[in-house]
Amino acid sequence: MILVELRKMFRRPRTWATITVLNSLPVLVAVLLVLTDLAPRPGEGPPFLSAVLSNGALYPLAALAIVLPLFLPIAVAVVAGDSVAGEAQAGTLRYLLARPVGRTRLLVAKLVAVLAFVLVTVVVVAAVGYVVGTTMFDAQPVAGGTSVSGTSLTPDEISGRTLLAIGYVAVSMLGVAAFALFFSTLTDSPLGATMGALAVLVASSLLFTLDAASPIAPYLPTRYWLAFVDLFRDPILWRDITRGLALQGVYVGVLLVAAWANFTTKDVTS
Amino acid sequence: MPGRETGADEVVVDGRRRDRHTAEGGRSDAGGCVPSTRTVSAVVSPGFGARRRWAVVAGLVALLAGLPSLIGAIPASDRDVPAADLRSAVLASDMVAFSGYAESAGGLALPVTDQLASVADLFSDRTLMRVWWRGPADNRVDVVTPTGEISTHRDATGTWTWEYESATATRGALGPLELPAPLDLLPSALGRRLLSEAADGELSRIGARRVAGRDGLGLRLSPVDQASSVSRVDVWVDGDSGVPLQVQVYGEDARRPALDTRFLDLELAAPGPEVTAFSPPAGAVVREDRGVDLVEAAQQVTGPGLPLTLAGLDRRPMEGLPRGLGVYGRGVTLLAVVPAPGRLTEELRRALGASPGAVVDELGVRASIGPLGLMVVDRPGGRAYVLTGSVTLDALAAAAAEMPELGGRP
Numbered sequence: 001m002i003l004v005e006l007r008k009m010f011r012r013p014r015t016w017a018t019i020t021v022l023n024s025l026p027v028l029v030a031v032l033l034v035l036t037d038l039a040p041r042p043g044e045g046p047p048f049l050s051a052v053l054s055n056g057a058l059y060p061l062a063a064l065a066i067v068l069p070l071f072l073p074i075a076v077a078v079v080a081g082d083s084v085a086g087e088a089q090a091g092t093l094r095y096l097l098a099r100p101v102g103r104t105r106l107l108v109a110k111l112v113a114v115l116a117f118v119l120v121t122v123v124v125v126a127a128v129g130y131v132v133g134t135t136m137f138d139a140q141p142v143a144g145g146t147s148v149s150g151t152s153l154t155p156d157e158i159s160g161r162t163l164l165a166i167g168y169v170a171v172s173m174l175g176v177a178a179f180a181l182f183f184s185t186l187t188d189s190p191l192g193a194t195m196g197a198l199a200v201l202v203a204s205s206l207l208f209t210l211d212a213a214s215p216i217a218p219y220l221p222t223r224y225w226l227a228f229v230d231l232f233r234d235p236i237l238w239r240d241i242t243r244g245l246a247l248q249g250v251y252v253g254v255l256l257v258a259a260w261a262n263f264t265t266k267d268v269t270s
Numbered sequence: 271m272p273g274r275e276t277g278a279d280e281v282v283v284d285g286r287r288r289d290r291h292t293a294e295g296g297r298s299d300a301g302g303c304v305p306s307t308r309t310v311s312a313v314v315s316p317g318f319g320a321r322r323r324w325a326v327v328a329g330l331v332a333l334l335a336g337l338p339s340l341i342g343a344i345p346a347s348d349r350d351v352p353a354a355d356l357r358s359a360v361l362a363s364d365m366v367a368f369s370g371y372a373e374s375a376g377g378l379a380l381p382v383t384d385q386l387a388s389v390a391d392l393f394s395d396r397t398l399m400r401v402w403w404r405g406p407a408d409n410r411v412d413v414v415t416p417t418g419e420i421s422t423h424r425d426a427t428g429t430w431t432w433e434y435e436s437a438t439a440t441r442g443a444l445g446p447l448e449l450p451a452p453l454d455l456l457p458s459a460l461g462r463r464l465l466s467e468a469a470d471g472e473l474s475r476i477g478a479r480r481v482a483g484r485d486g487l488g489l490r491l492s493p494v495d496q497a498s499s500v501s502r503v504d505v506w507v508d509g510d511s512g513v514p515l516q517v518q519v520y521g522e523d524a525r526r527p528a529l530d531t532r533f534l535d536l537e538l539a540a541p542g543p544e545v546t547a548f549s550p551p552a553g554a555v556v557r558e559d560r561g562v563d564l565v566e567a568a569q570q571v572t573g574p575g576l577p578l579t580l581a582g583l584d585r586r587p588m589e590g591l592p593r594g595l596g597v598y599g600r601g602v603t604l605l606a607v608v609p610a611p612g613r614l615t616e617e618l619r620r621a622l623g624a625s626p627g628a629v630v631d632e633l634g635v636r637a638s639i640g641p642l643g644l645m646v647v648d649r650p651g652g653r654a655y656v657l658t659g660s661v662t663l664d665a666l667a668a669a670a671a672e673m674p675e676l677g678g679r680p
Contacts, residue, residue, distance in 0.1 A: 046417075047416070047417035047418070050435060051437075054437075054553060146437070146551040146552075146553065146554070148418060148419050148434045149412060149419060149421055149432070149434070150421060150432035150434065150439065150548065150550070150551055150554070151548075151551065152551050152552070211396075218338075226416045226417070229416065229417060229418075230414075233400075233412070233414075233419065235545065237371075237400065237414065239371060239534075239535060250334055253330075254327070254330055254331055254334065257326065257327050257330060258327045260323070261320065261323035261324050261326065261327050262320075264320075264323065265320050265323075
């Protein structure tokens with residue numbers, strides 16, 4: 001079941017088209033940076049972008065930071081929103097459920113497929129970022145790099161922490177995926193499900209910037225997204241990272257249970 | 271939704287019918303009962319209705335949403351410690367090593383001048399700080415921002431300040447007068463400073479509260495000075511170590527603190543020396559900090575010098591201060607008199623005049639921002655002075671009237 005869904009996901013041209021489009025933005029930013037040699041002023045622009053001119057090995061992180069606020073969640077919401085509602089719209093959900101598999105298992109299989117998409121996307125963005133960064137900027141492979149706190153990191157530490165950051169960004173996307181999947185069981189329109197998840201995101205990002213909303217800020221799904229920067233402080237600041245992981249876990253758990261509650265006895269009419 | 275529920279109902283009806291059937295038939299033997307119970311239980315008990323499933327969801331959400339407030343409601347246990355003893359414990363706590371994470375929130379929108387922007391940010395914003403404390407002369411404070419950080423490493427002879435985003439390391443020397451730094455906003459440092467000169471009569475105990483998962487014993491300081499603009503200071507002190515966990519400074523508004531700083535995490539174990547040490551990384555811009563030019567201006571002052579009392583506050587004897595610069599008062603009631611360079615005066619006067627509630631008269635421009643009073647005294651022909659401190663507007667006016675004419679290059 002899971003294998004079927006995975007195969008279906010990665011055989012679709014649109015999956016790869018999405019990933020390609022997602023990668024074009026960091027590549028464009030890199031080309032512009034090299035051509036103009038204008039790094040963003042300190043404190044402005046995405047994290048790590050001002051540092052890549054001196055150390056290209058940091059470009060995977062800058063690439064992730066570029067796509068993290070908007071493009072990555074959009075891609076995830078599109079794919080996850082399509083997972084159940086897309087079948088319903090295409091009229092294949094009925095036939096899918098006619099197979100002797102439980103609906104809960106179908107939901108889990110859809111979620112796993114979305115997870116795989118998130119992971120593959122993040123890894124591809126980071127890999128393309130690495131290739132772009134090391135070929136277009138000066139890499140410092142021997143000297144290692146400088147942490148956010150101003151201490152020196154060995155190349156091993158940098159690559160280890162980059163891997164952790166990739167994992168963290170992937171987990172951060174799970175909340176979006178869970179929202180889209182839940183909305184996807186509510187409606188027959190994949191567009192509606194995607195837009196619902198994006199509405200949640202926009203609302204969350206907006207509330208996060210508002211001081212008056214600070215009492216609910218720790219519960220916003222986007223609250224800890226930027227915490228992957230904390231992996232590059234020295235010593236690592238785990239507080240927000242563990243909170244971010246737990247928060248995404250809670251969102252995935254609750255929304256998956258809600259999706260199950262809705263979908264298990266839903267009348268499938270299409 | 272109806273699909274399976276209807277099915278379940280049918281089975282139940284079916285079961286009842288069978289029961290009735292067996293009862294009517296009078297053949298209530300074991301064989302007749304077994305299939306009926308099995309059918310009913312098999313379908314009804316695991317057959318969550320949609321309503322029951324949603325109840326599970328609602329219960330789960332309620333549990334998760336209520337968890338933080340449940341944890342927050344764990345009561346703090348108070349101890350019978352007199353206020354004076356608690357104050358002594360706080361003052362003795364500067365050698366207690368710890369590491370922690372603190373948040374300070376200030377509601378003071380200071381009139382911003384370019385030179386003092388970093389100070390203004392400290393008091394108006396929410397500042398997140400990581401701290402490693404091995405002692406007063408060996409510590410590190412990182413101001414954490416979403417995309418970088420500014421870390422200040424203190425050692426025996428000075429400070430290193432590292433700014434990630436501009437990759438700049440600045441070496442600063444220790445001067446007699448320093449502008450407020452993030453370190454001064456840590457509950458531990460601020461609490462010690464505010465309580466250091468408090469009289470026993472000004473202190474009282476106010477119960478306990480949980481801060482950073484520890485029991486904070488409450489200590490309230492209500493200054494008796496007429497000139498003071500601070501109505502009270504609440505300090506919540508860790509009972510075991512004497513480290514202040516939270517400090518709240520109240521101005522006229524007794525409900526909302528003008529400054530609230532607290533630990534979110536605190537670990538009472540000595541951090542390793544490698545954490546507080548610093549050497550500029552390769553590729554960094556290294557600079558030397560030349561100190562505050564306020565001191566420079568004060569050194570050029572000639573004339574009779576500053577009086578021994580201003581607005582009923584005594585001048586504090588301070589080593590190494592130039593004669594043109596004075597600090598008056600005691601405890602939380604402080605007034606600083608600073609000769610201002612012409613450029614700064616102009617900027618400050620404009621910013622101050624624009625702030626709400628500003629008073630402009632023949633003495634100068636004055637305004638209060640929360641409990642902080644600020645005044646620019648500028649007499650034709652004389653030197654411009656800035657008076658500032660935790661004093662009322664009336665006290666500022668009284669002090670300005672008592673200021674002698676001071677000579678010197680403007």
